[in-house]
Amino acid sequence: MDWRRRSVLLFLAVCFLLRNQAAAGDNTWDLTEEEDSELERELKTLNKPYVKSFKDEYGITYDCVDIYKQPAFDHPLLKNHTLQFPKRSDNTNKVSIIKQTLPKLCPTGTVLIKRTTKEDLMRARKYAHQIQSRMQLLQAQIRDSSGDYHYAGVEFAAGQGPKYYGASANLDVFQLSGVSHNQQSETQIVLSKGAGGPKNYIDTVQAGWLVNPGLQGDDRAHFYTYWTSDGYQKTGCFNLDCPGFVQTSTRITPGMVYTLSTLSLTIYRDRFTSNWMLYNDREPVGYWPKEIFNNMADCSLVQMHGNVYSPFDEPSPPMGSGVLNQAKFTNIFLTDGQGNNRLPKNFRELNDLGERYYGVDYRVQNGGMFYGGPGGWKKT
């Protein structure tokens, strides 16, 4: 063999080895060279230089990034944004029910950010259209019970009355089993404006927990956030997958495995900055800056619900705890223009399949909602 031939063979052998090695880890092998370098470029812009980096007990890597150098500030509309340092909540209206405190994981001046991996990006691409559809407002899309998406929860519409400026509730969190690789089970609070359309003016902020092995890469319950400013078309994303959400916490960050049994969410529009703040109990997680929205001076529709997605060839997965009406939202409040918590007056229960699969039971007087169930619905 001449040297040319030998080097070609060597090259092929190396390619073969690399390909197999990659295949063992994930599906990197089916990327073209071009796609691969595109992902690498994307990773470089998403992942910022860090002061400290570590892995959690589940093998997920986190970075402690200078608060001023976080990915949010790559958003073109945030060029002149003034960072808001939220304080730990002294909102005494709300009973603190989380007994455990999440540990501080990053040094002061930095924020906790889940590092995006190539596998994360590939999974996000693979599931992109499904994510978009699963995140949507319940009424923004015509849903019928024969679809691949089901829900049980409650909505509060402002109608002609005063708009809302915030919402809060304590959500039970379950390490739910029985959600397959292709399925999702999720519980969330959604604040929105412009739900009736046109799409370009549907703005939302969303937070909750979900189990989605295909997307997350594991079957644990993850804390997540979502936003859009054009009805889920081109803007917005999950977590910090795109610039927008400003992270301020050193303890909790979108995308992380959530180990406590309660997520105590408060979302409200700050009266001085107009940013949409997100708290877990007394801990400020971060905020959605006002600049990224085009129609969110207040909020006209709040939804709180569990929802599930399943491909038609599998029975629908469990929701909530997996037991009928066992999971709950407690201390449900909406916030008015003066910053006062109000028990909602107008509500509508939403349940597309009925109690045989998933239930919902909202009790106005004690501000609680029981929901969820075992699932098992299958298209016949």
Ligand SMILES: *[C@@H]1O[C@H](CO)[C@@H](O)[C@H](O)[C@H]1NC(C)=O
């Ligand atoms: C930022 O400020 C500059 C100078 O005032 C202005 O020209 C520019 O339009 C602003 N950019 C944004 C995105 O607001």
